[in-house]
Amino acid sequence: MSKTFQYDVVIAGGGTAGVAAAVGAARAKAKTLLIERNPYLGGEATHSGVSAFCGFYTCGGNPVKAVAGVGEELLKEMESLNSESVDYIISATGNKNINFHPEYLKCAMDNVLEKEGVTCFLHTRIIGAKTKDGEIKSIQCVDDEGIFQVEARVFVDATGDANLAHLSGADTLWGDEEGNVQAATLPFRLSGVDISCDLTPEAVEQAVIKAKKAGIQHLTREKGFILKREGSNQVAVLLPSVMPTGLSSQELTKMELDTRRQVLYYVEAFRRYLKGMEQCELTMIGPSIGFRETRRIKGKSMIKAEDVLNRKKCEDGVARGGWKPEIHKDTDKMATYMDVKEGSWFDIPLGALQSDNIGNLYAAGRMISADEAAFAAVRVMGTCFATGHSAGVAAAVQAEYGEADIRKIRAELDRQGALL
Template sequence: MKREYQFDVAVAGAGTAGTAAAVGAALAGAKTVLIERSPYPGGEATHSGVAAFCGFYTCGGDPVKAVAGVGEMILKEMEELDPSSINYIVSATGNKNINFHPEYLKCAMDNVLEKAGVTCLLHTRVTGVKMQNGQMTALECTDDEGTFSIQAKTFVDATGDAALAHLAGAETIWGGEDGTVQAATLPFRLSGVDTSCDLSPAAVEKAVIKAKEEGIPNLSKEKGFILKREGSDQVAVLLPSVMPKSLDCREMTAMEQETRKQVLSYVKALKKYLPGMENSELSVIGPSIGFRETRRIKGRKVLTADDVLSRKKCEDGVARGGWKPEIHKSADKMATYIDVKEGSWFDIPLGALQCESVENLYGAGRMISADEAAFAAVRVMGTCFATGHGAGVVAAVQALQGEADIRKIREELVKQGALI
């Protein structure tokens, strides 16, 4: 017997953007399903162990909150589970970030999704889409029991890779004008670290250079971030990196294997040459490589570098961005930054979330419609919470009322505590 399910809104991908989209849609009154191929939500935050939220606050001194709404709900849920699971810190680059424990984030997202009434389907892959008259009508899915379909009125693509748009045959964009994307990184965690020692990028660079001189192989970046939480001897290390060329299985396999080799070399290098790491122990790799950039949608509007750098405001804004362009174009070097006015933010318009050629499909997270430099500012996870929340409410309003009325969308977002 063929399994078929019907919803108002279907969200694919349960990362920060997808989780926010599903909660936002459900709180707006839509019958909502969230589909995720992993066994837990969180995306890069949990499945790649990134362990730091950038973008909840504006860059530089005198930080101003740019993101609230569903993102704030999840932070509060984490604090209720364990106050030590999140720390508000000033990073090595001088920005206010939130370091967190990925395992508590999984549980906090579970709880918030359940409270909102979202139907979650984990261990589920989207293998195809059905289209009719320029609209998406259903997702073809598979689990360990076989295949099934999910019909919905509207859809949110929060896969990170614009997978729904790609399957629908909509135009997508890979990287910048030169066709390259930002570096991918496989974070890993070490326990038994003396976090009172200097773990700055400069200290890391000194240790890695010394390790290279001693002949330790498979070391890419010489300088990178080590993220720590107050009261914990466990840190997350963001160093092993590669440059993605595609998302096919051969390329994905090669990247995972290469970065795991790098992890073991970095563990050896840090234990030997970075004070405070002498008694550290490898506790977690990944478990999956983390992407900063792959495919993104072609939207009805394109967020531009000028919009980001001028901190442009607009009447059809559905989310705020507070970050600055952070560009990782090399597997061997740290990011380059384009500075912005401290304490400032910009609006992300509805059109940047709307797929140009599929009228009931919305993008969220690191795959919204933006040029290369603007993308480098909106891809961070704090902003992904915001664009996901916006996309979910947009999808709900269209599903329930027949059109994406910007006035009603903004009213609902404000009602749910979003900053717009």
Template sequence: MLPRHTRRAQVPSTRPAEYSPKLSPKNDRLRRRRRRQTLAGSHSASFDVVVAGGGAAGVAAAIGAARAGARVALLEKTGNLGGAAVSASVLTYCGFFSRRHELVVAGVGARFLDVLAEDHLYLTHTSPETGNKVVLLDLETTKRALDRLVLESGVEALLHVDVVSADTRDGEVQAITYAHAGSTYSIRANSFVDATGDGSLGAASGALMDEAPPHERQASTMVMRIGGVVEDAQLTGDAVEAAVRGYRSSTGGDMPRTRGPLVRLPLSREIMALLVDLDGDMLDPAQHTRAEQLGRLQALHYWRALRDGIPGWQDSFLVETGPTLGIRETRRMVGRERVTKEDVASGRRRPDVVVARGGWPMESHVGVGRTAYGGIRDDAWFDIPIGATQSATYANLWAAGRLICSDSDAYASTRVMGTAFATGHAAGVAAAWQALKGEVDVAGIQATLRDQDALL
């Protein structure tokens, strides 16, 4: 059984000089009122920490902050927690394990795995082509498990809300405005975490963001789920490639990728296929829309190719695409420190400032139909420093998941959802420490993370 996470830390303050920004003084009466308020029926509320984005990173940030003693609000734009795992059917968590299959992410992430284990659904899969080990997910179980963890932690979550603007003064984010069904609401906090994937909070606040030119960003994928495939049907890359090439030759179908991973999912026994690659600027709504429409058409071609070209697929059917596009890259936050390709490749260890581990290789979808890998020394892990999670613009704005500060090569490793649990947990604990104590104490944050069973 994986470790439980129920303790709270009582740690001394030993704040290093390089992480000394303090928040402006807060009114004690406001703090007391913040403890009593709820989000229900309120157009204006205050919390210690507000987390925007309810994927792996945002859930971990919110729970980590709550366990550190903060009162936390979690805002999510869709109707489910889980981010790309549930909204785009990316039903594998990459990054929990190193290439040598050592667990490198624990804490809140491991508590999620505990919940899967309780339902007898903690299952892993090792790619026969890359050797990478992932956690397999069932869609509905993932939704319920994340709901349960958030509710148990005392976090106040709001679904179906979009961050639309931010109030900033004196080098801090003071409040954000979010929208739901044509109405707007304001929420104040001492610290904020952007775990939106696209950097919606950072962009709304005017924080420095790093945006690669669209043609240099990683390709996106429209995930397909396929049912009716017999249990012993081939799922190998060679079988896929032969089927796709044969279909493309006979029909002229638009199918840039000739091979990609096929994984059988728990419970449903459906096949998750990552074959439909698309490029474009996913921060442009017109390009984003066209990509999703094209992705659904390409998915039809790929399913037909597999159905007609691989034994055991003849009675298969396309269950669903997406429903949304799995976006790999849009923005990253400019932080106080950047994770680099050399940090990842060398497995750099930084004990004085580490707040999370990264163990996934550099997996870069360098263009439509093309993937390049770069390893980590000894197939181990690298340390992610606290400065990569803290905005260079606002002292009280933190980044989590694929938003942490990195160069484009390191990003190919740090972006995955298993690692997002670790960086989210770190950002949430750092935000809570800052909100409650008015400082960023690296040693204290590390002690709190360890007390919550994170691996550093």
């Protein structure tokens, strides 16, 4: 007979949003379970090699902090493990970002969840959901011992791809009105790099163009970012790209093979044509492709482009969004940006985190309810910490009181140090 576990709040997905949701729910006194299919936490930040947090601060000059709470505490935990694991920098696009060491992030997340008493099931996949009267009653999971069931009052989908929403029959969206999503990228890491050399997107572009002219194949994007940390000869490279068409095993396999092949040709191009990379060595690919956009929920409310551009504030706001729309629609070009006022943010309403047709399901991270342009602003990992924290607290409040009372949710978020 399969086992059954019971919790107040269950979070699916252990990335930045999922970990923040779990901590927020546990601090609000909910018995909390976090489920993650990988052997470690962090999501795109650890298993896709994206070693920079965007969105903790507002865009452009005069940056203002937009995210605190659980996200800020994880930064402090990383620094306590290694003072050089976090580096506050001004990026090539002029924004204040945070570069970090992914391996320390894994351990920092472990520590914070343990400290808050969150139960965590790693190596666990969600394979089904049982719903009744418009609510999820239980989910079916599988590990190497077999299938088991988890019951809860409220669920948070932080999978990044709205997997739990999809399995439970929640309304979801894929990309824009024509079904187009943003490009996915497979980051890779190099060592033996002279970071004092010019590694800007412009320098990368010149090197890739020379490599293409010399006959080096399988190079998609010409202009992209190389992320470095002071005092280190290791860098993360964001270049190999592909356009997602779906999330089946066949489609995922094709994308992984394609972008992994691209990596080797970029390494050859850099060694030959990018100063400072002559002796570079490939240390890690991925290990998983990084998605910017796949499925997201259809919420009780939707964040619109004009809300982001006008930095709209609202009474039911549960998080701040400090980023601007950053849209990657081509595999061979840099992103296009929609400018916003410096030092400003917009409010993310509670309804954007709530499924429109599953009453006890919240979304967090890059799959909250937003139109195409607004989505391009809320998907960054700093904002994912904020929406995750909010979703976890909202789920705990609903689990305890039977409804998502916005006053109680905002009061609890304020108590936990979130910025509203």
